[in-house]
Amino acid sequence: MPSPTIRTIRRRAARLTVADIRSLATLLVVAACLAAALLSGVPAALDKALSDARFMLGSQAASGEIVLVDIDARSLGEVGVWPWPRRLHADLLHAAAEAGAARVAFDVDFSARTGPEDDAAFAEALASAGPETFLAAFVQHDPASGAMLASMPIATLLSASWPVSINVPVDDDGRVRRFPLSIDVDGETIGSMPAVLAGREAGTDDFGIDHGIDAASIPRVSFVDLLHGRIAHGALAGKTLIVGASAIELHDLFPVPGAGIVSGSTVIALAAETLKQGRALVPWQPPLALVPLVLALGVWFAVRQGLRRSLLAAALAALAFEAVAAWFYLDRAVMIETAALQLSVAAVALWSLVREFDLRQFRLWVSRVETRNTARLLERVVDDGFDAIVIVDEVGRIMRINDVARRLLDLPPDGAPGSLADLPPAFVEPVREAMASTPETGSRGTPVRRIARQGDADDARILEYAVSPFWLEDRRRAGGEGHRLRYASLVLHDVTDRERAQERLRFAAFHDSLTGLPNRRALEEQLDTLAADGAPVALLAFDLDRFKGVNDALGHATGDAVLTETARRAATALPPEATVFRIGGDEFLVLLRSADRERARRLAERVVAEVGRPYEVNGHRISIGTSVGIAAEVDGCRDASVLRRRADVALYQAKRTAAGPVVEFDLSMDAARLERLALERDLTDAIEAGAFELAYQPQIGLRSGAWTGAEALVRWRHPERGLVSPAEFIPVAEETGLIHRLGALVLHAACRDALRWPETIKVAVNVSPLQFLTGDIVGTVRSALAASGLDPRRLELEITESAFVGENHRLAGIFEDLLALGVTFALDDFGTGYSSLGYLHRFPIAKIKIDRSFVTDIPGSRHSMAVLRSVVVLADGLGIRTIAEGVETPNQADILRELGCGEGQGYLYSRPLDIERASALFAGGGEERERFEGTERRAMPALV
Incomplete structure (x- = not known):
């Protein structure tokens, strides 16, 4: 043992x-x-x-040889647009040359073309400004193909400067610590901007950037300061400039060690300084x-x-x-x-x-440390947070309150936390209700969010707050059994600025900024609400007559003042149950919460009377009027959009008919409107299909008896309507803008048909005033002549006197261009419109067409005879030819011949003929004319 x-x-x-x-x-x-x-x-x-x-151990200053030219927020504010026109970069190059800069490198994307003039100006500056220049090139990943795509400066700029790469490699943590010496673009090695600026040969490796170089020590100037010469003399002499974006709005920012978030151009400058100072970092x-x-x-x-x-x-x-x-x-x-x-x-x-340490002791120690750290962290969050925080126990004692809460709730900054009763009454009851309604569960109570106002009504603060009840365990009870304690956290946030800004936005969204009236959006909302409630309504639409003339003659400031006064007058003229809205421009609409049509008419007449009174604005006495269209229930319809459309239709009728300034909608207007829309649609289709015919009414010399020309008249043979009068579809074409396409069709066809006639026969084509005022009539005539090959001297353009109303400089230029082509002009319907003798010497009128209304009355009307005699004498004195329309009897022809009128046109000689019959008539001479007088005068319908 x-x-x-x-x-x-x-x-x-x-x-x-x-x-x-x-x-x-x-x-x-x-x-x-x-x-x-x-x-x-x-x-x-x-x-x-x-x-x-380690970068923090030895902060070094930059060499000062590289200067950053920042496209900063101030530069963006002065220029006002982005991207900038490249002419600005050209001006900067010239400014840099004047300042003595040696080199200029642009950290700006020039891979897309802009305006040709701006690109050319920048290319010229790159070639001739003086400093050596470098432009940014880079490669980027294409998500669609997965390939790397190269972005190079456009060829115009690349021919005058050198490309340098600016690709910035970013580490996994998002920071920039290195830079490549070069990149490969389509098999060609392009040196990086830092390597080129530092004089280093292009290699295939990256080098580490020494962020111990203080980025703040790199000299900087603002783009606009250099552009406008606001820099010290000699500050840039012999320096290298890097032009790049530093404004936050342009998003060219990178996080780097030490300096934090800097611009891409700053990264390039730090990399260049690293190479110049021999500080390229090598990892080991x-x-x-x-x-x-x-x-x-x-x-x-x-x-x-x-x-x-x-x-x-x-x-x-x-x-x-x-x-x-x-x-x-x-x-x-x-x-x-x-x-x-x-x-x-x-x-x-x-x-x-x-x-x-024993593992249990270690865990206990870690747990205690974490508990203390958590408690300290929560204390910091409560005390230093931006939000106001109050924590209350179940008996109403305030366990914790931070300084922000004391300030927002107007509590003393020092002293004991106090109790729940010390808080403003607006917060006491919500806290009590939240705690009373929270069941004793382990989960945290649902926050109760509300808005309250704190302080006087005039300067009250608007507080958003949330009450969150919660439970904690109490281990202090005897026997070790836990007891649950109830608490509530009250978190407040001052949202005064936000709520007032939202109120302003809501007001702006539903009100007109000029007049302060409710706008179209407010109208739609009110109409939807009234329609949902089934309330009767009537709508009154009105706008201002001659308002465009006020704007054009007196300026928009005066026009705005007129609109503001109109809004005031309309609002004062309305009863409480009516509201006026500004829909846009000079268009207003009144919403009357009643379907009484007689009441709506009285209200409309009151609006006409108030708005029609003269205005005294900016020293001007202005007289404008208005028309009102009324839409109430006429067929049981209360749909808001239908009522608005009907009010607009009634207003359209009031402005374009003699029914008076107030017109009520009736269902016949809808039928007329639909008929008009159908005519517009059919006219568009007819122009697309070229479904028009030309008829030609011959013109004859009254003394020689020889044919001198023919007037081209357009005809539209509709498959269902039959032959549609030009008096019906020409106004529609002018109002819809289709007159330009229709006029081009007529010109091309007339020039093509005239080639079949003898060379002495001219073709006269009517031209709408709109073709002169808003179209490209010169281009249309040039195209028709070129396509047909017609001698321009055989083309005569007939224009009415209304083309000269509102005469402008552009009209004189159009006449000069057309005269240069060789065409001539005839003044149609002379004496029936806005006649002015000034037209005859200011514009190149070669012929006056005397209207048929004067010819029909001779010889019985002394007035018509006097007008004819005066016109012929006037034309003869000015060297202008005359032609009379509507000649139907030999007696009329004899009188016109005796008066000295040169040409005639009318049924006496021929009705309008199709191209075949007109060509035969002109080819047959006098004998053929005699035959036509007996048989062909009825060949075409007598539509003018």
Whole structure:
């Protein structure tokens, strides 16, 4: 049997063995964790953090040879648009040359064309300004194809400057720590901007940027300051300029170590300064074999020394590694990657701690530390947060309140927290209700969100608050049984500015900014509400007569004043149950909450009377009128959109008929409107299909008896309507803008048909005033002549006197261009419109067409005879030919001949003929004319 001494030794050996086994197992666990960390991305992230920290050790100033020209917020504000016209960059180059800059590099994308003049101006500046210039080139990933696409400056600019790459590589954590020396674009190596500016040869590698160079020490000037010469004399002499965006709005920003978030041009400048100062950082990773060596040495030291010495040795080793790495960085520009060594030192320290502390004690210690940290963190959140926070217990005591809450709730800044009753009454009851309605569960209560006003009505603050009840465990009760304590958190936020801004936005959304009246959106909302309630309504639409003339003659400021006064007058003329809205421009609409048509008419007449009174605005006495269209229930319809349309239709009738300034809608107006829409649609289709015919009414010399020309008359033979009169479809074409296309069709056809006639026969084509005032009549005539080959001297354009109303400089230029083509002009319907003798000498009128109304009455009307005699004498004195329309009897022809009228046109000679009959008539001469007089005068319908 073993002795007691031997048994004691065996027990001690067993205890030592167990301790060693536990230490070995712990060591294996720590080693495994270390291996897992080394195989993950932890070392790379730690190396980046350590290298970023080393940049803080030796802050260096920039050389001053590189100057940043910032496209900053002030520059954007002065210029006012983005992207800028490239003429601005050209002006900047000239300004840089005047300042003595040696080189200018643009960190701006010039891969797309803009205006030809701006591109040419910039290219000329690049070629001739003086400083050496460089333009940005880069490659980017195309999500659609997955390929890398090159973005190079356009050829116009590239021919006058050098491309340099600006691709900025970003690390996994989003920061920029390196820069390539070059990029490959379609097999061509393009040096990077930092490498070119620093005079380094293009290579294939990246280099580390030394962020120890103080970015704030790089000289900067604003783009607009350099552009306008607002810089010190000689400040840029011999310097290299980098032009790039620094304004936040342009989003050319990158996070970098040390300086935080900087512009892309700043990154380029830091990279260029790194190369110029010989500080291109080279990474170096120690051999991986050092990791197990450090781990083994640390374990050997920890086994033989106590915990304190082991932790001290680990700390000294970590500091030594970083000191060596710092020296290499500062002196050699070498960035040693020490993360693996630091992790091995940390593993040794962790293993030493685990050996020393029992796992339960360690967990308890960690838990206590976390509890204290959490409590401190929550205190900081409550005390330093932007929101006001009040925490109340179930008996109404305030357990916690921060300074923001004291300020918002007008409580004393010092003193005890107080109780719930000390809070403003608006918050007391919501807190009590929330706590009373919260069941005793483990989950947190649902927040109750509301809005309250604090203070006087005039300057009240608007507070948004949330009440959140919750429960906590109380372990202080005897027997260890927990007791649940009820609390509530009151979180407040001052939303005064937000709510008032929203009120202003809501007002702006539903009101007109000029007059303050409700707008179209407010009208639609009210109509929808009234329609849903089934309330009767009537709508009165009105606008201002001659308002455009006020704007054109007196300016928009006066026009705005008229609109404002109109809104005031209309509002004062309305009863309480009526509201006036401004729909847009000079269009207004009155909503009457009644379907009484007689009442609506009286109200409309009151509006006409008020608005029709003269205006005294800006020293001008202005007289304008108005017309009103009324839409009430005529067929049981209360649909808001239908009533609005009907009011507009009634207003249209009031302005375009002699029914008076107030017109009520009736269903016949809808039928007329639909008929008009159908006519517009059919007219569009007819123009698309070219479904028009031309008839030609011959013109004859009254003395010679020879044919001199023919007037082209357009005919529309509708498949259902039959032959549609020009008096019906020409006004529609003019109002819809189709007159330009229709006029072009007529011109082309008339010129083409006239080629079949003898060369002495002219063709006269009527031209609408709108073709002169709003169309390209010169281009249309030039195209018709070119397509047909007709001699321009055979084309005569007939225009009416209304074309000269509102005469402008553009009209004179059009006449000059048409005269240059060789065509002539005839003044149609002379004496029936806005006749003015001034037209005859200011414009190149070659012929006057005397209207048929004067010819029909001769010789019985002395008035018509006097007008004819005066016109002929006037025309003869001005050297202008005359032609009379509507000649139907030989007696009329004889009188016109005796008066001296040169030509005639009418049924006496021929009705309008189709092209075949007209060609035969002109080819047959006098004999053919005699035959036509007997048979062909009825060949075409007598439509004018």
